[in-house]
Amino acid sequence: MAIRLSDVTDLYESKESTLIDSFESYLMQSSSKKHSALIRELDCWQGRADVVAAYVNEDWSLPQGAEHIISRLGPAQLLSVMFPKKKQKFKDIISLSGLSESTVRRHLKELLEADLIQKFEPDSYTLHPKVILPNVTFHAYEGKLHNWKRALYQAINYLGFAQYSSIVMPERYIKAALENIDHFKINGIGIISVSNQKYKVHLKPRKNRPRKKSFHLVGIGKTLFYVNQSNICNASEETNSRLPGI
The missing domain is CATH 3.40.1350.60 (Trna Endonuclease; Chain: A, domain 1)
Structure with a gap:
C-alpha cells in the first residue's frame, strides 16, 4: 500500500x-x-x-587515548584552567576549578601520566608543550x-x-x-x-561563546571518541568489502 x-x-x-x-x-x-x-x-x-x-x-595534537580523559568532567575542569606557557600554581588550580584538593591531586596525576600537562617545581603546572587542543x-x-x-x-x-x-x-x-x-x-x-x-x-542562531570551557572540552573529548570509532568501523567495513565471498 x-x-x-x-x-x-x-x-x-x-x-x-x-x-x-x-x-x-x-x-x-x-x-x-x-x-x-x-x-x-x-x-x-x-x-x-x-x-x-x-x-x-585539523590542526590539533593529543596523546593517544586522551579523548577518554578529556570527555570526563573532572579532568576537563582542570584542563579548562591550564595554559600552554602560563604556569598555574596548585592552590590556584583548586580555586579556579572549584574541586577539592584531593580530587585535584588525583586528576593532576592522571593528566600527567597521559602527557596532557607537565609539572614544574614548586607544584605548578602547564599544558604539555606537544598538546594542541582541537578547535571544535x-x-x-x-x-x-x-x-x-x-x-x-x-x-x-x-x-x-x-x-x-x-x-x-x-x-x-x-x-x-x-x-x-x-x-x-x-x-x-x-x-x-x-x-x-x-x-x-x-x-538563524547567533554565535555564542560556550558558557563553560569544561563542558565544551567534554564535548570535544566525546566527539573525538565518536570520530575515532567511526573511522575504525569504516576501515573495518572497507577491509571486509575486499575479502572474497565465501
Whole structure:
C-alpha cells in the first residue's frame, strides 16, 4: 500500500524520534559545510541534545587515548584552567576549578601520566608543550513536537558547551514559537520548521561563546571518541568489502 505524503507529515507530528531521524538525514545530505560528526544524544552536562553537528579543525595534537580523559568532567575542569606557557600554581588550580584538593591531586596525576600537562617545581603546572587542543564548533539541535517553551529552555542550556543552538519543530506547530520569536532572538536560539520532508530556517542562531570551557572540552573529548570509532568501523567495513565471498 502506497504511503501518502500527508501520512509522512503526520508521522513527523506524532513521533519526536521520527522528526529527529529525518532532520539528521537532512543535515547529512544537504549541509553546505562538511560535518566532522553528527552525534545523537550528546551529553555535556547540559542535558542530552537530540542532534549535535560538530566541526573539528585539523590542526590539533593529543596523546593517544586522551579523548577518554578529556570527555570526563573532572579532568576537563582542570584542563579548562591550564595554559600552554602560563604556569598555574596548585592552590590556584583548586580555586579556579572549584574541586577539592584531593580530587585535584588525583586528576593532576592522571593528566600527567597521559602527557596532557607537565609539572614544574614548586607544584605548578602547564599544558604539555606537544598538546594542541582541537578547535571544535558545535551546533546543537533540540527537536520538539509541540512544546516550544521546553525546546527553548533546553536549547539555551546547550549554549553551555555549544557555539550555536536551534530548535526543530513541525511546521504545523511552529506558529506559537514564531509569535514569541523575541525570546529566541534575545537568547540567540535558531528556529527551524519541518514540513513534507522540507525544512525552513525561520531564525538563524547567533554565535555564542560556550558558557563553560569544561563542558565544551567534554564535548570535544566525546566527539573525538565518536570520530575515532567511526573511522575504525569504516576501515573495518572497507577491509571486509575486499575479502572474497565465501
